Amino acid sequence: MHEWVKQGYCVGFVTTRGVLLDLDNMTLKKAKWIAKTLLYEFKLEGFILIRSSSNNYHAVFNKYVSWKKITQVLFSRYECVRYAVQQMQNGHLTLRISKKNGKNKPKVLLKVGETNKLIKDYLELYEENQKNPL
Numbered sequence: 001m002h003e004w005v006k007q008g009y010c011v012g013f014v015t016t017r018g019v020l021l022d023l024d025n026m027t028l029k030k031a032k033w034i035a036k037t038l039l040y041e042f043k044l045e046g047f048i049l050i051r052s053s054s055n056n057y058h059a060v061f062n063k064y065v066s067w068k069k070i071t072q073v074l075f076s077r078y079e080c081v082r083y084a085v086q087q088m089q090n091g092h093l094t095l096r097i098s099k100k101n102g103k104n105k106p107k108v109l110l111k112v113g114e115t116n117k118l119i120k121d122y123l124e125l126y127e128e129n130q131k132n133p134l
Contacts, residue, residue, distance in 0.1 A: 011098035011129050013060075018118035019044060019073045020093040021059040022052070022083040031057040032110065034079055039113065042073050046113025048122070050095075052106045058095045062119045097126045098133060105130070 013020070019038070023031045028051075035047045044061035052058050065073075070093065074084035087093045099105050108126075115123070 010096050010100035011125075011133075012094045013097050013122050013125050014092050014094045015118065015121075016067060016070075016092045017064045018093075019059075019061040019063075019065065019070055020087075020095050021061075021074070021080055022095060023057040023059060023079060024083075025055055026057070026079065027055065028057070028109070030079075031059070034077060035059040035061075036112070038073055038077070041076070042069070044073075045117070046111070046115050046119060048108055048112075048115065048119055049110040050106045050108050052096060053103045057109075058106060060095070060119050060122045062114045062117045064117055095122075097122075097129050105133075 019042075021035070021038075023034060031049060035049055038044060039047050039061065044063045044065075046062040048060050050058040050060070071084070071088065074080045074087070095106075097106060111119075
């Protein structure tokens with residue numbers, strides 16, 4: 001594959017059935033706090049926290065929920081609103097699982113609670129991309 005193609009794409013995980021978060025420009029401590037707060041407040045069963053790049057994190061929550069519940073969760077925290085607006089425009093939630101423009105692949109840092117639903121779906125695609133990157 002040509003270098004210019006590699007610089008212009010990434011592989012993403014897309015869903016309309018569960019809560020994903022892109023938590024940019026914050027400490028690991030704050031990202032954990034937001035994820036734990038949402039986990040308990042909305043009974044989302046579990047989450048994984050992923051470092052996407054320096055001071056940028058992703059959270060994937062386990063429970064399958066409706067689009068209405070997804071919007072409630074995303075708009076419940078100021079730190080999530082920017083991501084929420086971008087994703088609502090698309091009609092789905094997306095998180096990167098591959099390298100992108102010189103950024104390393106996201107790295108799973110922490111698992112909390114159950115991981116047998118949406119997290120399982122995410123990790124299957126994540127691990128497949130680790131084995132067979134584009």
